[in-house]
Amino acid sequence: MPNTTVRAAAEGMPDINRRRLLNLTGAGLALAATSATLGKASAEPTDAALSEHPDAELFRLDQEMEAAHARMNQQAKVCKRIDRKCDKLFPPNPPKWEEPDMPEDVRLAFQAMTVKDMGTINRPAIYAAWSNEVKEQEAAHEALRVAHRAKVDEIQLKFGVGAAEDAFDASVSALYAVGRRILATPANTLEGLLIKLRVADNLDLQHAVENDALVSIAADIRRWTGEA
Template sequence: MPNTTVLAAAEGMPEINRRRMLLGLAAASTAAAAITVASAAGCAPAEHPDAVLFRLDQEMEVAYSQMNRAAKVCKRVGRKCEKLYPPRPPKWEEPDMPEDVRVAFQAMTVKDMGTINRPAIYAAWSNEVKEQKAANNGLQQAYHAKWQEINRESGLDAAEDAFGVRVSEVDEFAKRICSIPAHTFEGMAVKLRAHVRTGGEIEKAEMYLDDYAFASIAADIRRLAGEA
């Protein structure tokens, strides 16, 4: 009914009656709105018992993709750095003791080993070995310093730090997912995916008895969840 008709019909009413009519219309409108909301709520599907796991699964998939992208960056920058690394110095190994030095060494007493009474031939060889080892240590330290410099300036250190952050994010999602009880096979499948995304294996190259049991259970869960 148009508002003009309602107002016209109400003009002859006492003020109190007009007020009651307006209040009645407002109450009716509120009740109708409440019924509409209640009906909509009644028609809405019930939330899945594993809805929280599904949401975390989707969020973990995003974090997992970001982790993989960060890993690719590390590999790309790492290959660039490998072309810049200097030759690695050989690992130092103590040389074999010459026979004449061995004879002099075997003739020494325990007391002679820590004094200036050591045979000259043995003392000379021992000092030479120490100098060789110190020189090799210097080469190793210089190589390591250059290696660190290349990694830092080429962006490998920053890339690895970023990758570490992404790995921690994925691990945190796995912990949250595994801390929530699953109510359906679909929810259990979410936990299997979390296990794989964090580097876990279901079917290993070398399987033991308990590995076969876990792989069989995982296959059953996936099949019953409709993922097989």
């Protein structure tokens, strides 16, 4: 997320003193501390000063993250273009098969059957005939479904759906790999902390069961305040 957006979101937040920081824990500590102080964050350093910046490695990884994100978006566009082409050629889906209702005369014959009659040649002829017809209908529907799936697979193979999806999956994995490297790199300034916040935003980590981004940010703030 752009720094200006983060700073705008932080306007109006209360001041946070050292005691309050030390009383906060986990994700709450990270969010409260960064929201209150984000307005004081300076702009990202120029290329000339980058190598001397305390968070030079995080800035380098941030650039790598942007490149990985761009590659992922490009692969997503490729997949969407292929999907649109395939959708135009896909045959209609076969209707959903449902077992037909049992006719009244068949139902009466079925109700008259004993447990011993089930699955034997003693089944009433009218019920046996209806049961066999239902099985044939189900088999015919399954053949339609298999043929439809085969045609879909043929079209997708022709346009390289599998290869495109593999490339997209690889780009997503690469993006998250850079994100993990960013989270594993300690931040020494608010600029570095902003980079970690962008990771949380870009990778949607706030919805993760274990929020690695906020855990990492909280650890940095504890270290800054001498709690760690």
